[in-house]
Amino acid sequence: MTDILIFGGTTEGRLLSETLADHGLKVYLCVATEYGERLMRKHKNITISGERLDEGGMTDLIRKEGIRTAVDATHPYAVAVSGNIKRACAASGAEYIRLLRPPSRTGGDVTIVNNVAEAVEYLKGTSGNVLAATGSKELDKFTSIDGYADRIFARVLPLPDVMEHCAGLGFRGRNLICMQGPFNEDINYGMMKQFRIKYMVTKDSGDPGGFGDKMRAASRAGVHTILVGRPPETGSSYDSVVEDISKRFGLKIKKSAKKDVKKKVWVIGMGMGGPEGMTMEAVEACRNADVIIGPKRMTEAAGAGKNVLNEYKPEKIVPYIRGHPEFRNIAIVFSGDIGFYSGAKNIIESADPDWNIVPVCGIPSVVYLCSKLMVPWQDVRLVNAHAAEPNTVGEIRRHRKVFSILTRGTDINALCKKLMMYGLSDIEITVGENLGYPDERITQGCPRDLLKKEFGDLSVILAVNGNADAGCPISIPDTEFIRGDVPMTKSEIRTLTVGKLKLRDDSVVYDVGAGTGSVSVEIARVAVNGKVYAIEAEKDALGLIQKNKVRFGTDNIEVIEGRAPDALADLPAPTHVFIGGSGGSLKEIMSAVTEKNPNVTMIVNSVTIETACDVLRCIRELGLEETETLCISVSKARATESAHLMIAQNPIYMTVCGGRK
Numbered sequence: 001m002t003d004i005l006i007f008g009g010t011t012e013g014r015l016l017s018e019t020l021a022d023h024g025l026k027v028y029l030c031v032a033t034e035y036g037e038r039l040m041r042k043h044k045n046i047t048i049s050g051e052r053l054d055e056g057g058m059t060d061l062i063r064k065e066g067i068r069t070a071v072d073a074t075h076p077y078a079v080a081v082s083g084n085i086k087r088a089c090a091a092s093g094a095e096y097i098r099l100l101r102p103p104s105r106t107g108g109d110v111t112i113v114n115n116v117a118e119a120v121e122y123l124k125g126t127s128g129n130v131l132a133a134t135g136s137k138e139l140d141k142f143t144s145i146d147g148y149a150d151r152i153f154a155r156v157l158p159l160p161d162v163m164e165h166c167a168g169l170g171f172r173g174r175n176l177i178c179m180q181g182p183f184n185e186d187i188n189y190g191m192m193k194q195f196r197i198k199y200m201v202t203k204d205s206g207d208p209g210g211f212g213d214k215m216r217a218a219s220r221a222g223v224h225t226i227l228v229g230r231p232p233e234t235g236s237s238y239d240s241v242v243e244d245i246s247k248r249f250g251l252k253i254k255k256s257a258k259k260d261v262k263k264k265v266w267v268i269g270m271g272m273g274g275p276e277g278m279t280m281e282a283v284e285a286c287r288n289a290d291v292i293i294g295p296k297r298m299t300e301a302a303g304a305g306k307n308v309l310n311e312y313k314p315e316k317i318v319p320y321i322r323g324h325p326e327f328r329n330i331a332i333v334f335s336g337d338i339g340f341y342s343g344a345k346n347i348i349e350s351a352d353p354d355w356n357i358v359p360v361c362g363i364p365s366v367v368y369l370c371s372k373l374m375v376p377w378q379d380v381r382l383v384n385a386h387a388a389e390p391n392t393v394g395e396i397r398r399h400r401k402v403f404s405i406l407t408r409g410t411d412i413n414a415l416c417k418k419l420m421m422y423g424l425s426d427i428e429i430t431v432g433e434n435l436g437y438p439d440e441r442i443t444q445g446c447p448r449d450l451l452k453k454e455f456g457d458l459s460v461i462l463a464v465n466g467n468a469d470a471g472c473p474i475s476i477p478d479t480e481f482i483r484g485d486v487p488m489t490k491s492e493i494r495t496l497t498v499g500k501l502k503l504r505d506d507s508v509v510y511d512v513g514a515g516t517g518s519v520s521v522e523i524a525r526v527a528v529n530g531k532v533y534a535i536e537a538e539k540d541a542l543g544l545i546q547k548n549k550v551r552f553g554t555d556n557i558e559v560i561e562g563r564a565p566d567a568l569a570d571l572p573a574p575t576h577v578f579i580g581g582s583g584g585s586l587k588e589i590m591s592a593v594t595e596k597n598p599n600v601t602m603i604v605n606s607v608t609i610e611t612a613c614d615v616l617r618c619i620r621e622l623g624l625e626e627t628e629t630l631c632i633s634v635s636k637a638r639a640t641e642s643a644h645l646m647i648a649q650n651p652i653y654m655t656v657c658g659g660r661k
Contacts, residue, residue, distance in 0.1 A: 269362025272436020
């Protein structure tokens with residue numbers, strides 16, 4: 001036995017059917033077309049019919065199913081259908097309920113007409129291309145416009161009978177746009193610009209039908225809208241209909257049924273992008289989705305026959321989902337795996353609390369490439385070149401195997417040049433292009449070989465360094481640095497200084513008065529994915545810093561010529577600062593640093609007692625927190641013929657301070 005009959009393949013009709021069926025009612029849904037039938041998810045409590053019924057057919061159906069209540073949720077412009085439903089209900093004694101879609105606000109460059117015929121008459125006195133977005137049923141009226149086959153661009157459903165009908169009217173080729181809506185603003189705008197649309201004829205289909213997106217696109221594109229006004233009618237809002245039916249059948253449905261039923265949002269890793277690389281779970285999720293959202297190359301693989309939004313930015317995806325209540329099952333697709341440098345994290349964090357987020361893992365590119373090469377990947381260091389200034393060279397220097405995602409094919413050539421400059425010219429690099437696609441290509445060689453080749457933008461690399469330096473990054477012997485005549489912080493002091501800074505892997509560090517760059521080098525080897533700014537005013541020292549940077553493969557050092565604090569003005573805020581030489585501007589430097597980051601960790605090393613006292617005075621006057629002050633004395637043994645003599649170095653006063661109290 002059927003509890004309720006619903007007419008309408010509209011968004012509201014589908015949503016109402018699923019909501020009532022989820023609460024136990026037996027629903028008979030008439031959607032008028034097979035296409036509308038395919039849009040519905042299967043439900044044990046819903047019987048769906050795609051058969052077109054006239055008044056008599058509706059009357060027979062109501063009597064046959066013993067239906068006492070019928071809901072008319074048809075399109076606002078389906079006047080004839082609504083009339084048939086009313087009369088069928090009256091003839092069979094069933095109660096008739098009209099569900100109204102709220103009208104939209106209009107503004108901007110709009111002319112309102114009563115029907116499509118009036119719109120056509122208006123257009124006869126104009127020139128320029130026209131987007132006819134009123135469907136196929138009244139498309140024949142546009143054929144009375146001179147040159148219509150070239151001037152009118154008809155947007156209709158992608159159904160064989162519809163396309164055949166439109167072709168019979170003379171709409172062919174680029175003038176016949178067969179697509180399933182609703183469409184977002186950008187798709188509408190792109191279509192209007194591509195076909196140089198000057199006028200758009202449309203109906204007020206409401207937000208669920210994408211009317212707002214059409215109007216915003218028209219405003220952006222400078223398109224004049226000819227709006228076919230809605231026929232006058234009476235009825236109830238969606239929430240009122242749900243509330244009324246809930247009372248009749250004793251259901252406990254919240255006032256806003258749209259909020260009662262959670263949206264199901266699959267966040268899907270699609271693997272390499274082709275359908276062959278998708279997991280069965282991903283395939284099933286895409287099959288059950290009302291709309292598939294993601295980059296074009298992803299949706300082309302997963303979105304056949306579905307509503308599609310080609311978008312990857314969370315700030316556009318999340319509002320789109322909120323603005324389309326008709327989509328209850330949403331699939332957002334990403335390349336690779338959602339946990340491997342994916343935009344999925346931002347989507348999940350931006351999602352509404354009442355969305356049911358379902359993660360679906362995929363095969364990441366590192367797994368795919370390593371399996372192709374038959375190389376174990378559990379010890380591969382993962383680097384993302386999409387991040388700001390990744391230190392890929394530093395990672396390759398210290399890890400035997402490094403995998404990196406590239407942003408452009410030219411990045412491979414730039415990386416190869418750097419590797420050769422830093423003395424890493426013998427490593428083996430494998431480049432994977434367009435992995436998982438028919439034009440997949442895998443190339444191997446050393447940096448010098450790869451410099452001669454061109455690569456596509458969808459590329460990843462696996463670098464293998466048989467001589468990786470995985471040892472302690474600090475306490476480098478003084479003799480290994482290129483020194484010249486520039487003073488250099490001794491090895492033991494460098495080691496303690498870097499240790500006391502308590503650096504992170506991604507720290508941003510100033511080395512003020514960098515000298516030879518010895519401290520910068522050891523800091524850069526610890527904060528491999530951070531950034532070190534070596535600030536130095538002396539010309540001779542600048543060249544030494546650059547040479548030592550290359551010698552130790554510390555690509556994350558940037559040499560800044562100038563005198564602090566002026567040289568600090570354009571630098572990003574530091575997390576840590578080492579001051580080895582202040583040039584008489586200690587207080588100004590410390591003040592400038594704490595202005596950028598009040599919580600900065602700072603170490604100042606002094607050779608004289610007077611400078612050490614000056615440091616403590618500056619800390620007090622600037623309101624900083626003194627962590628500790630040390631006097632470090634180092635003596636080294638020198639062997640003679642018969643004994644070892646301890647040779648003392650100058651004591652160093654080290655002051656460690658935090659940010660402002």
